[in-house]
Amino acid sequence: MIEIRRAPIDVDAVLNSVRREDAGAIVVFLGTVRAEGDVRTLDYEVYAPMARKTFADLVDRGKAKFGVLEMSIVHRVGRVPVRGDSVAVACSAAHRAEAFAACAWAMDEIKRIVPIWKTEHAARNRRPASQSTRRRGAA
């Protein structure tokens, strides 16, 4: 499953999308919006066609590199409130080591190469992006 969506992430659907009879392990990572100062929401901007293509490439590379059976990536676009899930990555594998490793690697790659930017919105005001665009590592 590869998806960029405005609606909240259905975590059960992401989890079930990687279930297989030959999988002995499933690892799910959720990136959630953290309260920091007066920030109440993050606004995610996505170059969707390129992001989808990059996600699909990551899934192929993750399977080849770690031997995982299935990998799903779902990312939100638009405003996500504090405590909300902004990204979900799920990996299934025969054993847990590959699933953990692939999930961590995929998330690092998402932050490194996928064209997604976020802007902080405080309780009252939207800060200028030049001052407030969070580096994407701080999910």
Added chain:
Amino acid sequence: MRLRVRLFATYREIVGERQLAWAARDGIRLRELLDGILVRYPRLAAHRDTMLLAVNHAVANPDVVLKEGDEVALLPPVSGGRA
């Protein structure tokens, strides 16, 4: 020929548009297109060194020759931060 230029985040705010319809001569290279964009929008020039360029949804070398209808994207950095 006609090209579409997509802008995101900081670059979108500088230019004030999400995308531009750009008329260019046949055989223009990506680097030359960017030169023209920076002449028209000089505030983007400060970002040139960190700007990533994509053509038709894939990262592209500045020397690539563009074709009619290509979609060029100017991408601010997306890297960094803590794990």
